[in-house]
Amino acid sequence: MDIVNGPDITIRLSGDAGQGLESSGAGFVLAAARAGLHVLGTPDYRSRVRGGNNFFQVRVGNSPVYSQPHEINVLLALTADAVTTHADSVMEGGVVLTPAEVNVDDSLLRPRNITLIQPPLVELAKQHGDKMMTNTAALAALAALVGFPLQAIQDVIAKNFSRKGAEAVLKNQAVANAAHEATMKDAGRVPWKVSVPAHPQPRMAIAGNQAFALGAMAGGCRFMSAYPMTPATTIVEWLSSVPPEYGMVTKHAEDEIAAICMAIGAAYTGARAMTATSGGGFCLMVEALGLAGMTEVPVVIVDAQRGGPSTGLPTRTEQGDLLFAVHAGHGEFPRIVIAPRTTEDCFEMGWRAFNLAERYQCPVIVLTDMLLAGSIKTIDPVDFAAVPIDRGRAIELDEHPGDGFKRFEFADDGISPRAFPGDPEAVFASSSDEHDETGHINEDADNRVRMMQKRMRKLETAAAAARPPELYGPADAETTLLAWGSTYGPCREAVDLLNADGRPAANLLSLTDLWPLAPSTEDLLRDRRIIAVEGNYSSQLAQLLRMKTGVSVEGSITRYDGRPFSPEEIMEQVKEGQFAAV
Amino acid sequence: MDIVNGPDITIRLSGDAGQGLESSGAGFVLAAARAGLHVLGTPDYRSRVRGGNNFFQVRVGNSPVYSQPHEINVLLALTADAVTTHADSVMEGGVVLTPAEVNVDDSLLRPRNITLIQPPLVELAKQHGDKMMTNTAALAALAALVGFPLQAIQDVIAKNFSRKGAEAVLKNQAVANAAHEATMKDAGRVPWKVSVPAHPQPRMAIAGNQAFALGAMAGGCRFMSAYPMTPATTIVEWLSSVPPEYGMVTKHAEDEIAAICMAIGAAYTGARAMTATSGGGFCLMVEALGLAGMTEVPVVIVDAQRGGPSTGLPTRTEQGDLLFAVHAGHGEFPRIVIAPRTTEDCFEMGWRAFNLAERYQCPVIVLTDMLLAGSIKTIDPVDFAAVPIDRGRAIELDEHPGDGFKRFEFADDGISPRAFPGDPEAVFASSSDEHDETGHINEDADNRVRMMQKRMRKLETAAAAARPPELYGPADAETTLLAWGSTYGPCREAVDLLNADGRPAANLLSLTDLWPLAPSTEDLLRDRRIIAVEGNYSSQLAQLLRMKTGVSVEGSITRYDGRPFSPEEIMEQVKEGQFAAV
Amino acid sequence: MQPSDLSLNVFESDAENTWCPGCGDFAILRGLKLALVEAGIHPHEALLVSGIGCGSKLPDYMHVNGFMTIHGRPLAIATGAKLANPNLHVLVVNGDGDSYGIGGNHFVHTCRRNPDITHIVENNQVYGLTKGQYSPTSEKGFITTTSPDGAIEAAFNPIAVALAAHATFVARSFSGDPKHMARMIVAGMNHRGYALIDVLQPCVIYNKLNTYDWYKQRIYRLEDEGHDPSDHTAAAARAQEWGDRIPIGVFFQTEAEHAYEQDVRALAAGTPVESATRLHRDPRPEQYEALRQRFL
């Protein structure tokens, strides 16, 4: 496997919503993954169903790719509008591939020496299938240009269109053949080539939300209730697509309040249960979050962040919910907040969230974001056998706690024995009111103080086992970037860019366990020149760290326009040294 | 006016829920207020309607009283249970007044030299009225013991029972007469006397929630939607009791989501509108809070805090919602958080909240708490004429903004011109999606960045005008207490106790404007040995201040059992120097 | 019918009861215990979910698996519990404010969803625990602190709405008649699907209008007038009766519809609770291979 003329190639597929770009893009990612390449595919779309310019960007590399670069090599544009909109992003000497039927304003391309290639893709699609298959034609044309084997594209077409029937497969394959053939003559005009090894190592091509869903199933989650909300919807949609044999129960609820309440009801009875939403839906879940905190129900809640506040930028990315997630709910109760940084993390958090929830008997909030949720990445095949299950202090159905079972025993580490309704030996009550050890309502001051302390001790117990910030790059460096969530990817690549000349200019501290913080956090932060890089306005992680450790960052680099960071812009801002105050 | 044998007297009225203690207590407070005394009356009740021990504690003083002390002078107990429960709180040499019909275990009293006085109150009530009037009898007996004029009690009976009819008034007055007479013989056994001036200066006796409601009306609020929730309910109840001539529209909504949404709808059209709830209801309002933030609607939300998390201690006090209120909502938007410390503050916040909301075009959260909400205090009569009204950049109906009105203009201070629907010259749209200056949905990155910055600039504008922490006591002192909300009262008195010997041992920094913080906050905090005193588990104000200023407190004194602080316990903890870490 | 080991005192709890003397909730507590004995359900076999309010304290006062949750949400929580473990007998008990006020959305959707849950509403037509505000079921003109001029909204009619929302079992009972109530609850538990039992429950403190006497003068039994519970139209007509004559009994019942969980195909593979328990002892990673293949 090799990429000719560069460590990687980035291709942007662009057109109107409804032209099938995202599925073409995903098809290309899968084909490249099967061919043993490292790929990252990132969608960009508006809050509308048809029309309006969308794009899907694919970066293909020899080694793992963590983000989308500032400039693209090839633009595959299905409409004139797509060319106009994205021409600026094409690098000097890059390529624009567009159907001959699209009228292109050459003046946008010529000054920057961009090659325009225009096979008659619409016509070919009509001729061999139908006009709707123009995206298939474009994909095959693209393969021809970058030397990617047509067979790999054909295989993916076979897989993806199989549920639409044999005719759909055949027609799309015919269109692909024709487009590939018609475009081969231009292949010489494109400098970058992807060459594929004979025996590629298989990789999974998976979106963050799918990885999370798969991880959740691996972790024993068999109940999910949710109300649709971008970018969380694909979790419940994917789990709903799992065949009944898996026993995966999903419920599309009437609203987010019902969604979290159903999950709490399910978790209460002993299932591993979750819900997923975005910030607006999470707002509605806050009261029930407190119920789970008070009655110690291990429910998992995914907040897939998008641009806020309110409806905001509903199809774009942001990291704006951190301080809210940590403080959501009136009164004080333990909760755990974790955030995946990569697609691999998404899978791991999928099962880990349930272990944490059951071990500490509290709600766990998983903060993912649009960029992670929707981007498709190649990852090493996940290993289900290695997934550990930890159900904490759940008593077995054949244990005999006997009379007067103390569900809320004043345990030293705060973790009381947990039974499930149905156990003849452990009939018990729980109440959202303050309660005694047996779960009955109790207003006495002494009991209150002890029960509050018992609950809050769980936070210390959980902190002791939390993962500390992780260092990437040289142990010591002039500048330490600080990141969480999907911003990890571009930061990591920015560190590599900054250190490219061998000098330890930068390293990166990244956190997955955001609340409670590992006790070593303060030590890890001290005596560094830290620049927080966050996809929000107010550098929320930096604020959280100052609140909890007293350590201040030097400044921050923020982005809140709903678009992802590129490694190049982080590098440049670090070099310029102009940071926002926190 | 004078209190004999002490600067003040504290009397606890106790019995079962439903025995009319709270109204007797309130009656006594009013009588004392009319007599020109300074009074603070504080209820303590359980989450039940009848039965179970409750109490109402009245402190009467020569000068303003800010809190309830650790020990009481007189216990007025209507049941045997009340004696058992509260005997410990009676000071050495104190008095227990209880109907002769109540069986008292003398061994609880004798060792600590407590005088027991038992007139036949139940019998007298039956004889002159009915058994339900035992509380009236007890009140008159109390007056006899502490030398409080019977006439003042009779006047209040006349006022309070007038809606129940002349017979109720006469019977209660007869009961009072008889009880007073029967108890006079024991008056000599009580050392503390309240003597009343001939021409007392009138004071208002008012609960915090009523003061807030009155302040809101003074500030032009004429719309309130709410869903009942202790301890906020009395705000909407009181405003509902205002006669129709005042034009005060209240709406008991189907839930808290509807409550805040109705208030937002009303504020949007140009009314001064609010809602009130407690933490659990506030949780449900968070999504709409973000709507108000995004569409810049000046809605006022009262969160009357009570013991959390979840249903928690529903009739008890707490200060557990601060960090939640500051961070509630996904994404980032300006909001203002203010908290009254005293009953006087409650009135002021009532109108000030609307001025802030309209000036900065954002939601204002008023954090009050059970202790303030329900305590009845004497205050100087409020002055309506002095209440300023500031409607901010609201355009007048006769201004002519003309075509293409820019409701969300990119103003330098973030504050754009505001019109109200109905203005023929300023038809406009608003959207919870990101929008352009005219309010129409817009996803462009540039517009997003500018609009986000415009909104967030309002926070800086508001911070510049925010009230800085206020100092009480000597400018320099060994220890600085830090307080907000109702904890101000006991802290203020603790400072006086600590400085009683003339040495500047302590002073107090208290905040009303919690978010955004005044820019001078950091300077005011620096170089002091600060002990935060908070009615919560985790010292939320101290955390907030560290997050925003980097300044750490030395430690904290916390209480989270739902009971108020006493000045004595704060003093003692300061002296002992054992603090919780923050 | 009664298993020998079951009697009322099996359900006895020593928690202090905080209801006012004379409160209609006492009879509901008794009616529910009677019903469980009658139906042969042991404390560990049932899960009783409530919200917040006077009536919602009920689970605290009996020995049974009880979950006292938050205001308005017990139906949603109960639905999750039922789907995770269909072997439990899941019941909900909550007030009129909880059920039809703040909980109204879950109510209408649970009706059409039809999970096998028995729902007992303590309908005192007022907000008790918060000290007497009007509730959705308060009659027009009802004077409270939040309706000082009398309520000006048409009262919510739970029977009519449940019928319109596709409920498959709709009944009403009365606190003055615990045996009738027990009968209704048993019928509701035997019904395969969602069963609404709206119980007219006098609040002796805050509702001076709809008292025991007021009800006794008006109540009649549907069965006494030959009402046919399979007749939806007749049920809807009876649902409109209020004022002079108030029907109690089963308004409507149909077994023509499946309970929701019967149609959840994934449940055939084992319940979510069983899956979690199995996994705890015996992880079976091989079953995931097919899922993994989707991404390869």
Place this chain on the structure above:
Amino acid sequence: MQPSDLSLNVFESDAENTWCPGCGDFAILRGLKLALVEAGIHPHEALLVSGIGCGSKLPDYMHVNGFMTIHGRPLAIATGAKLANPNLHVLVVNGDGDSYGIGGNHFVHTCRRNPDITHIVENNQVYGLTKGQYSPTSEKGFITTTSPDGAIEAAFNPIAVALAAHATFVARSFSGDPKHMARMIVAGMNHRGYALIDVLQPCVIYNKLNTYDWYKQRIYRLEDEGHDPSDHTAAAARAQEWGDRIPIGVFFQTEAEHAYEQDVRALAAGTPVESATRLHRDPRPEQYEALRQRFL
């Protein structure tokens, strides 16, 4: 009837329309404009509140006071606006998910509350903007990403529920017939109280079942069959019709009830908006003296 200065283009907006070609929402936009012209209401006299969804973008596409709020809440927001300024013509337009799914509680309580609000529901029986999940009004068996085996809940019947919940004006229209829709909207606006107009709106992308053709084959007009809109029982019976024959038109209307705001006594003293405006110019503190006296 038409004031001379009013025409469709007064309501024209230059915002980019993002609906899919063929979407049934276009006709609703047109129907609403026609109705406003017909009723003689100018852009500044109306307030059009929406939620979130494809249909809820409608206010962005016309020149009128528009408030695009959050998912499920427009009725509550509109109620506040109406109570604060009853002079405004307040309308709500939102999707079926917004109105009957997440917004179901406000829906049932608005019905019985009866504020003078005209409510147009863009009922495409699916969640459009979130890309095709089933909605409360989706028919049983409807296959979507969240109901891969077909929906297993009985569909929510908005007409039946509105009738049971005391709505005073209940109508249905169809996107294929903008004139009928305009007529329904005008009737709804002329109605003194809450008016529900549920509009059958084909979603050409995510609902391949309930298409224009499907509806056209089934729809008939209530007026053509002599339906009497004052007959509640007949209305309830017609509400049950679906499948082969689908009625459109006014199911029910009564003017016997006051609109909510007519019974709010405080409004006689001036609206909350007027009070705030007056106060701005002319504070009248003396009026508070009586309130102060309560505490002295």
